[in-house]
């Protein structure tokens with residue numbers, strides 16, 4: 001069972017690292033940076049200052065500047081999962097006479113996903129510049145709490161429209177800023193959130209469909225071999241009826257790569273599925289991730305007057321259908337509509 005424990009620890013690491021990277025990337029003082037600063041402070045007498053500087057430069061480059069590292073990692077992981085699926089699972093499933101349509105479904109999802117991945121990373125999310133700032137200033141009303149009228153961005157010196165935010169990674173203000181996604185190496189804003197949602201939906205479906213196919217294949221193997229009806233002899237020479245732990249161990253030894261991949265795509269399905277549900281909740285209530293995060297802070301503050309009346313009130317919701325429409329066809333300034 002040593003391998004099983006190691007595998008479960010690996011899964012736990014994957015489970016923790018995915019939201020860790022998703023939630024803390026793109027923030028000015030991200031958790032990894034603060035952690036690195038604290039650690040280097042503690043070891044400042046042992047670690048040479050040159051090494052400390054190098055660590056901070058690497059972290060800054062990873063999390064605070066646009067780079068392709070996570071895009072490459074994303075493509076490598078996708079290639080590894082699809083490589084293993086095509087090389088082993090696909091062939092075994094064909095031998096077991098699985099439906100061809102069922103087997104080709106992950107490839108269809110992959111095609112759609114790659115298309116939306118490119119769209120998401122190449123589309124301008126709604127970058128605000130001095131020349132186009134007037135187009136965005138009147139799209140949304142200022143709520144006077146989260147977004148104040150007449151505020152100028154201290155970095156790019158544009159007048160900040162309501163619902164915009166300066167992205168420290170892209171070094172620009174973005175219209176209806178949601179978050180900066182390291183996996184597509186772009187900001188998610190008003191003009192590419194629809195692409196991001198399809199990308200997220202297909203990515204979750206890819207992981208889930210491969211997990212379902214692989215699990216079905218392994219269950220079929222167990223059923224067809226009548227494994228559960230057998231017995232095994234332990235180290236002391238005693239005979240026991242086959243149980244679930246024995247089956248898992250046996251499958252590990254027979255199909256190690258397949259079981260390893262199944263664990264990975266299962267964890268990924270849970271993490272991505274949860275994030276997709278959160279993203280859909282934000283769409284239906286017309287909030288961005290940035291606004292949701294800020295609103296939780298306002299609700300906690302007892303000194304602010306609006307918290308006495310039940311917390312921050314979202315003024316941007318236009319009903320479920322209106323909110324969905326706003327994602328599909330982003331709102332533009334009234335001036336532009338008239339043209």
Ligand SMILES: [Zn+2]
Nearest residue numbers: 153156166173
């Ligand atoms: Zn800015």
Ligand SMILES: [Zn+2]
Nearest residue numbers: 167170180187
């Ligand atoms: Zn960005």
